[in-house]
C-alpha cells in the first residue's frame with residue numbers, strides 16, 4: 001500500500017514536472033525557432049530583395065565618371081530630401097500634414113525609406129553620421145545599386161558595353177515608372193489617399209540634366 005501511495009505521488013510529481021518543463025521550454029523553443037527564421041530572412045532579404053545583387057557604391061563613385069550628371073543632380077530637391085526631415089524645416093507643410101515641425105525626423109524609420117537611399121539594405125543608409133553619402137534620393141535609388149555593374153560591365157575600358165548587359169547586372173536604365181512609385185505613393189504623409197503620380201509630367205520636371213553619351217549602348 002505505502003508503495004502504491006508513493007508511486008502515486010511519484011507519478012503525480014513527474015506528471016506535474018513534465019507539465020512545468022513543457023510549459024517553460026515550449027515558449028523558449030518557439031522563440032528560438034522564430035528568431036532563427038527572422039535572422040535567416042534578414043540576412044537573405046537584405047542581400048537579394050532589391051533590383052540587383054551586390055551593394056550600393058554611393059554617388060561619389062558615380063561622380064568619378066559622370067561629373068555633369070552629378071553636378072546637376074546635386075541641385076535637385078530629391079538630392080536634398082534628407083534635409084527636410086530636420087526640425088524647423090518645412091514648418092508650414094509639416095503642420096498641414098499633421099506632423100510636429102519641432103520634431104527631428106532624421107532617425108525616424110517611417111520616413112527614411114523614401115528620404116534616403118537603400119535604408120535597411122546592404123551598403124544603404126544607416127544614419128547621417130555613418131553614411132552621409134546615402135542621405136537623400138541618390139543615383140542608385142533610380143538607377144539600381146552599382147555594386148554589380150560599376151567597373152564590371154560599365155567600364156571605361158569597355159565603353160561600348162550593352163545596356164542589356166548592364167541591366168542584367170542591376171542597372172535601371174531608363175528608370176521606369178515603378179522605380180519612382182516606390183516613393184511617390186500614398187504612404188507619404190504629405191499626400192492624400194487620392195495622390196496621383198503622373199510619370200510623364202514628373203520626368204519633364206527633371207531628375208537631373210541629360211547629357212549626350214558618346215556611345216550607342218543598344219536597347
Ligand code: HEC
Pocket residue numbers: 057058059061062063064065066139140143145146150151154155156158159162163166173212213214215216217
Ligand atoms: C569607372 C567609370 C564609371 C563609373 C564609376 C560609373 N559609370 Fe556609368 N558609365 C560609364 C561609361 C564609360 C558609360 C558609357 C558612356 C558613354 O557612352 O559615353 C556609362 C554609362 C552610364 C549610363 C547610361 C547607360 C546606357 O546603357 O546608356 C548610366 C545610366 C550610368 N552610367 C549610370 C551610372 C551610375 C548610377 C553610376 C554609379 C552607381 C555609374 N554610372 C558609375 C562609366 C562609369
Ligand code: HEC
Pocket residue numbers: 084085089090093094099105108110111112113114115182183184185186187188189190191
Ligand atoms: C512612401 C514614401 C515617403 C514616406 C514614407 C515619407 N515621405 Fe516625405 N515625401 C515623399 C515624396 C515622394 C515627397 C514629394 C511629394 C511630391 O512632390 O509628390 C515627400 C515630401 C516631403 C516633404 C516636403 C513637403 C513639401 O511640400 O515641400 C517633407 C517635409 C517630408 N516629405 C517629410 C517627411 C517626413 C517627416 C516623413 C516621416 C514622418 C516622410 N516624409 C515620410 C515620400 C515619402
Ligand code: HEC
Pocket residue numbers: 077078080081082084113114115116117137141142175176177179180181182183184199202203205206207
Ligand atoms: C527613394 C525615393 C524616391 C524615388 C525612387 C523617386 N523619388 Fe522623386 N522625390 C522623392 C522625395 C522624398 C521628394 C521630395 C523632396 C523634397 O521636397 O525635399 C521627391 C521629389 C520629386 C520631384 C520634385 C518635385 C518638384 O515639384 O520639384 C520630382 C520632379 C520627382 N521627385 C520625380 C521623380 C521621378 C520621375 C522618379 C523616378 C524616375 C522619382 N522621383 C523617384 C523621393 C523619391
Ligand code: HEC
Pocket residue numbers: 059062063066069070071073078137138139140141142143174175203207208209210211212213
Ligand atoms: C530621380 C531619378 C534619378 C536620379 C536620382 C538619377 N538619375 Fe540618372 N537618369 C534618370 C533618368 C530618368 C534618365 C534618362 C533616361 C532616358 O533617357 O529615358 C537618366 C539618365 C542618366 C544617364 C544617361 C545620360 C544622361 O545624362 O541622360 C546617366 C549617365 C545618369 N543618369 C547618371 C546618373 C548619376 C551619376 C546620378 C547621381 C549623381 C543619377 N543619374 C541620378 C533618373 C535619375
